[in-house]
Amino acid sequence: MKVLPLPGVLLAAVFLFPRCTAQTDFTLHSDGSGNVSLRLELSGILVRYYSDLAMGFIPNFDPKNPRIFDLEALRARFAREKNLTLTSSTTPAPERLLATFSFQNLETLFSDPKVGTAITLEKKMGEETIRIRLNRDTLKTILALAPDSQSNLYRMLLPPENKAISAAEYRKQLVWALEEYAPEEELDASFEKSKIEVRIHTPGPILRQKGGVQEGPSTVRFSLPLLTLLTTPLEYELTYQR
Numbered sequence: 451m452k453v454l455p456l457p458g459v460l461l462a463a464v465f466l467f468p469r470c471t472a473q474t475d476f477t478l479h480s481d482g483s484g485n486v487s488l489r490l491e492l493s494g495i496l497v498r499y500y501s502d503l504a505m506g507f508i509p510n511f512d513p514k515n516p517r518i519f520d521l522e523a524l525r526a527r528f529a530r531e532k533n534l535t536l537t538s539s540t541t542p543a544p545e546r547l548l549a550t551f552s553f554q555n556l557e558t559l560f561s562d563p564k565v566g567t568a569i570t571l572e573k574k575m576g577e578e579t580i581r582i583r584l585n586r587d588t589l590k591t592i593l594a595l596a597p598d599s600q601s602n603l604y605r606m607l608l609p610p611e612n613k614a615i616s617a618a619e620y621r622k623q624l625v626w627a628l629e630e631y632a633p634e635e636e637l638d639a640s641f642e643k644s645k646i647e648v649r650i651h652t653p654g655p656i657l658r659q660k661g662g663v664q665e666g667p668s669t670v671r672f673s674l675p676l677l678t679l680l681t682t683p684l685e686y687e688l689t690y691q692r
Contacts, residue, residue: 472646480653480692482555485537492518492545499631519547533559576692577657580650584674585683617677644676652690660687 478484492500501513511517519541528536528551539549553559560571568588572579625637632640652668661684662672672686 473649474647475649475651477651478556478653482557484553484556486551486553488547488549488551490519490547497545499628516544518544524549533562534565573692577689578692579687579689582672582686583683584679584685586680615681617681620677620681641677646674646676646679648672648674650688652688654691657689657691658687659689660685662686662688 473489475487476484477486497516497518500518501511501516504511504516505513521539521541524539525536528534533553533555535552537550537552539547541547557571557573559565560569568583570581570583572581621638621641624641625634628637649665649669649671652670655667656664656670659670662670665671668690670688674684678684
């Protein structure tokens, strides 16, 4: 198999195929607490690539019975988190992960360096504004939440740290790495559809936003194109009434 000469797999590749989906819902409550639900589903192509790569990074990995999502490691990792609690996690199938999280205070959660570098909260005159800034540095910081046993593997497909790269160049590298698993035409079509969908449900009416689509008085959906996300800094903003 081919391995990209880059300094993360799941974060990037999980979204690179049509049958792979990533949906995250944030529900914010008026007292500052909230819940997060996460659903990830991988394609067979990705499972095969991940299995081949994992054999070189994860001890005792069995490609005949792949544990793509290590629930024990996930639970152990979040047991160390003070501001974000893993309330449930399950893998109905090897390629599917369902998880829910809760937090007691949004402001405290965003003050955590692992989160606050990417997401911030500003309170002003009865309004609250959430700002999301995504770039290579914030993605690396967020990856600190990954289980220790898999953090190096998750970084395998991230773009290089010391070199600017366009989405088109990154696409070529991914096609080169994955051409053993699917034809180039199928990969190209997959990349076009690759995105992360994030919905935020606010406790008060939405007043304004930067990016995203409003889906009702208190819900916004942000669709993050993956190749752009991994190669170009992105900023989103949401202001709602308290």
